[in-house]
Amino acid sequence: MNYNRYARVQTHKVSVVRVRSGQHVNMFALRLVTSATKFAKTLPSASCIKTIHTVNVLFKNKTDDLLSVDIRGESLQFPYVWLRENCQCEQCYHTSAKSRILDWNNFDLNVKPKNVSKDQNALQVTWNDGHASQYNLNWLKFRGFTTENQNKYTETIYKPKKITWNNEDFPKIFSKHDYNEILNSDEALYNWLYQLSVYGVALIQNTPDSETAIDAVVNKIGFTKRTHYGVKFVVRNVPNTSNVAYLSSNLQLHTDLPYYEYCPGVNLLHCLVQTASKGGENILSDCHYVAQYMKVHHPEQYKLLTDTEIEWRDVGVEDGNEFFKLHRDPVICLDRHGEVMRINFSIPQRGSQFPGPIDLVKPWYEAHANFLALNQKFGARFKTAAGDILCFNNIRLLHGRNAYEDSENNVRQLIGAYVDWDEIYSRLRCLKVKLKNEDGIC
Amino acid sequence: MNYNRYARVQTHKVSVVRVRSGQHVNMFALRLVTSATKFAKTLPSASCIKTIHTVNVLFKNKTDDLLSVDIRGESLQFPYVWLRENCQCEQCYHTSAKSRILDWNNFDLNVKPKNVSKDQNALQVTWNDGHASQYNLNWLKFRGFTTENQNKYTETIYKPKKITWNNEDFPKIFSKHDYNEILNSDEALYNWLYQLSVYGVALIQNTPDSETAIDAVVNKIGFTKRTHYGVKFVVRNVPNTSNVAYLSSNLQLHTDLPYYEYCPGVNLLHCLVQTASKGGENILSDCHYVAQYMKVHHPEQYKLLTDTEIEWRDVGVEDGNEFFKLHRDPVICLDRHGEVMRINFSIPQRGSQFPGPIDLVKPWYEAHANFLALNQKFGARFKTAAGDILCFNNIRLLHGRNAYEDSENNVRQLIGAYVDWDEIYSRLRCLKVKLKNEDGIC
Known part of the structure; x- marks a missing residue:
């Protein structure tokens, strides 16, 4: 060749x-x-x-x-x-x-x-x-x-350069930010968004116990990305659901909404009520780390995951509105420079139609299994508390949640919102110009 | 090679x-x-x-x-x-x-x-x-x-297969749809969205004279794409503007918001008041046609426009909110199959930083000039009337407007809204399942 x-x-x-x-x-x-x-x-x-x-x-x-x-x-x-x-x-x-x-x-x-x-x-x-x-x-x-x-x-x-991490690095790179400081200080706002863009994850703490508290944070950036699940969304156990995230069972590692061509860039999850039961822990894995690992150790599988288009899919009804989303993209999407641009991964929301040659099916499944296993191996585990807003790059990290016991006295409730990278990088640049005051940028 | x-x-x-x-x-x-x-x-x-x-x-x-x-x-x-x-x-x-x-x-x-x-x-x-x-x-x-x-x-x-067109084909492919029929008939709604997806352009007529009339059409699909210019936007002459589209001078051929990684998929422009003066005509050009033409007749320039990343840029303040958008993409973006996926073109919103090698600058400018000239040559000219909603694929077509004379008695006003292809294809699929009732799709 x-x-x-x-x-x-x-x-x-x-x-x-x-x-x-x-x-x-x-x-x-x-x-x-x-x-x-x-x-x-x-x-x-x-x-x-x-x-x-x-x-x-x-x-x-x-x-x-x-x-x-x-x-x-x-x-x-x-x-x-x-x-x-x-x-x-x-x-x-x-x-x-x-x-x-x-x-x-x-x-x-x-x-x-x-x-x-x-x-x-x-x-x-x-x-x-x-x-x-x-x-x-x-x-x-x-x-x-x-x-x-x-x-x-x-x-x-x-754009700031991304730095990859695994479960061992996680305690060092997982930055914590104060809700009120983000609202009141440009430096704190800049620092939060900078950490989020470099590591793909950052935590906001001390958020008021209100379903609208997340709005003030979103407004500091710009506005949410609306999807067919709404402008914001509530995550709690819903028996007859249109989305498996609304179940209390084990939620396998995934990215949200891979069936969107314009997949939500960042996921903000405000933990209002955390389950007191065992379970309900978060798992987060940096796929940029895993992709690099596969490129070195499993180059053929890496190639399969970067070259083979998969059909991501979501069909249902939400608030009376029907949707039928399909989007074709590999699991690991590379940009023109060969750098990872976007990750798509969701076992429930991977469609049944396989758009590639039949010969690639079995090897692709093997690569997919290895990708999942490596993300489980290199993923970090922790449990958010009430008042936390967990913020992560939805087109870079996989996230999941262990099963928990849902009962009348043992609930778990999150308010979620998506914000796109267009708005986040835009806010970062405005803040940088304001805070650093360098001549010649504009 | x-x-x-x-x-x-x-x-x-x-x-x-x-x-x-x-x-x-x-x-x-x-x-x-x-x-x-x-x-x-x-x-x-x-x-x-x-x-x-x-x-x-x-x-x-x-x-x-x-x-x-x-x-x-x-x-x-x-x-x-x-x-x-x-x-x-x-x-x-x-x-x-x-x-x-x-x-x-x-x-x-x-x-x-x-x-x-x-x-x-x-x-x-x-x-x-x-x-x-x-x-x-x-x-x-x-x-x-x-x-x-x-x-x-x-x-x-x-996705339905796209069909390319030039100025000679335009009168045949430019479909007209009735506002009330779209709101009241699934067949009419399907037909409008199908034409829009295949040809990248379709006109809605007989729209009520109201700034909110466009909302009912958007709601039939889903919801608008919000940008830093708002959920909807008004196009009229604004002397101290943050965007050159708000001037009455000649508006050169362009795509809207190429500086968005998630560039608005479809532009809906409701013409509320059309200028009675000479000028104010629309120009629309199908870049999929022009790209194919360049690929055959100017292959080296085609390669330059598909390979060279350009920095698209918008910096300003809108409604008190600062923005600083940058996005790097070629003029002609190809997908993994070598098919045109997205077009970026805007002389005002092309940034001054050139991210490629200095040797490519002059040849790239020549390719850019030829691309513009070919779009002017193959573009269709017409003038919308009050009550029209001009709908076009913003990541496929270039659009422009001739200068018009703006005065107190001679205004021109449009209400615009963006909708993304994720929502349009989703609605098309839902309608197809409903109208065609084929077994085995879901």
């Missing part, structure tokens, strides 16, 4: 085109850049079976379409077309909508700079169409095209 | 293990099946640059893990493990939750049938663990593992 790997070779010819002298002016250079791309074919080792995403088209930059700018001692290159299109003046960029308003019907892809100058804080470019642009240097550097600058941007503002 | 293609060769040894005679009993056979897989390496033609998804693991079915069943003259095979896990009895399947409740901790992947029998409507299997299962034959056939049965299942109940 052959893979293509993408390698880039660049040579630079420096041509200083304009130098201004003055108190706040540094030297800068407009570089002529030639670049060539070549493909290196290599055979991966047997265990390396993940798909490597490649760009298969050979491009040569024209020799004159990049501007080199020295910013705080670093030489950075910016394509002309990118600079011109991202002009921040009021004609090109709408300040209150924070959006590009440049008319693409009159946009010249081959635009070139006529004059370039720089002072300590800004780069000024006059273009061959006569338009004048100015760029904040911190803003430019933050958008630099080097891998280092791009990685810094990603971790600073796109 | 090499591709792997997956080929399967099977040989069958038929062994009739049990034959019952009687009024409603047909012959059936338990087949011993051996299968081998082999990989054929072929070089694709130069224009074939799409990724071919392959299953890279070599599996051999055991010789005794498939059951052959003749159903209505067709010989179908079912893996034992699949049959046992999908037993429909009350111990294994919860009837009201319509969910599997079999305990996987005690599930034997190597389960085997001890006795098999069949009558005209059902297959009966007694397993080596003593458990007895019964399967409706229509239910089984609908879940058959042949490509033909799987395709039939997919089109019958998973």
Whole structure:
């Protein structure tokens, strides 16, 4: 089996085109850049079976379409077309909508700079169409095209990097947050959401004993994700239920609502009443850890779980409204970079139709059994108390609950709400901008 | 460049293990099946640059893990493990939750049938663990593992097949539906949603002149998708806006909210007041058509638009709530089968940070310009009237609007709502089951 790997070779010819002298002016250079791309074919080792995403088209930059700018001692290159299109003046960029308003019907892809100058804080470019642009240097550097600058941007503002864990790590990574502090402090709110995004789990304590207490927490983020089970949901034993979560029996490890293409991102479970009986413990497992473990130790099963689409399914009636949800996705969904993007797992809500080839059925079941066993092995066990809101990433962790004895004097009741990652990352970024106050982000 | 293609060769040894005679009993056979897989390496033609998804693991079915069943003259095979896990009895399947409740901790992947029998409507299997299962034959056939049965299942109940169109086709495919009929007839509701899912566009007419009229239509599906712009939104000229759609100037072709990972699936735009001035026309373009066109005529640009992640972005304040949305995705997103899954396109809401290699910037801009030009070329132009609800697939079509003259006597006002495809496909399936009444679907 052959893979293509993408390698880039660049040579630079420096041509200083304009130098201004003055108190706040540094030297800068407009570089002529030639670049060539070549493909290196290599055979991966047997265990390396993940798909490597490649760009298969050979491009040569024209020799004159990049501007080199020295910013705080670093030489950075910016394509002309990118600079011109991202002009921040009021004609090109709408300040209150924070959006590009440049008319693409009159946009010249081959635009070139006529004059370039720089002072300590800004780069000024006059273009061959006569338009004048100015760029904040911190803003430019933050958008630099080097891998280092791009990685810094990603971790600073796109999404924090996830850290995986298993049952042994769990006591160290399981952070606890105070309900009132989250409502009253931006730092506490930021810290809670940051822990939740990095580890996929965080606990809120000291929540008032009220069915609406969870709303104030949700409002600090934005709003809930509504599903056919409602805007919020109550988890307690319901004999003639439309969902197995509403039974008191053992609730096997699962993700919620895998049959939603837009599967709820985060599950917030407010424990109002915890059963005094034995049982009712939570189990949580980080599937990013388990996926990595399988990739190393069971690569063929990992491949089956990442490649084989399964049909997730929920059919029923809730509050008089019928639903018939189907969604096809593997158990382990990878993104374009081969990183785990989403986990789907639910024995009750896996449909009976198998959309793949018959030959894969038995091996897939074996992989599925191993995935479940590993999640049980590496999962953490604990029991929430009344006043806790257990918050976890529903497209990363499996959660389950041991059976408990349900009686009139021994109930268990949770109020649940879902919030999507779109809203959580958005709130995290707003808080980061507010708390860290770094120049050049927006 | 090499591709792997997956080929399967099977040989069958038929062994009739049990034959019952009687009024409603047909012959059936338990087949011993051996299968081998082999990989054929072929070089694709130069224009074939799409990724071919392959299953890279070599599996051999055991010789005794498939059951052959003749159903209505067709010989179908079912893996034992699949049959046992999908037993429909009350111990294994919860009837009201319509969910599997079999305990996987005690599930034997190597389960085997001890006795098999069949009558005209059902297959009966007694397993080596003593458990007895019964399967409706229509239910089984609908879940058959042949490509033909799987395709039939997919089109019958998973999702209707999309049909692409361009500006010339538009008058033929642009279906019109009556507001009251949709509210009062399941057939009309089904027909509207079916057209919307196949063509990505459908018009509702004769809607009452009320800001809440759209709610009744949404309620027939389920509920709206809430975003940071609200549960519904009003589109009219707002001078100091947080979104360029609220301006009266030319609104370039775009998809709404590409910066949402969970991008709104369908856009419903109720035209309350249409401008009497020249301008304000809608433009709609089917990007599935344009993508296919680019794949054939501009394969390198197609590859750039499908492979290069772009950062979509919206930063602002709405109703006092700050938001900072970022989402990375190519313009043309493909699914695991190489089919277009989602389109992202918005010049104002494309962020300034480019997450890819600098060499791709200029070629990507050229591909982007061509994509826009082709959508303008193949897009359909028309003007909605007061009382229309324009409904379109927001992750498939681009939409835009010509500039109009906004004055006190010449306004234009729309009420908009988003609904996700999860809810639309769900409603379509419920209606299909109700209207077509086919046995074996659930």
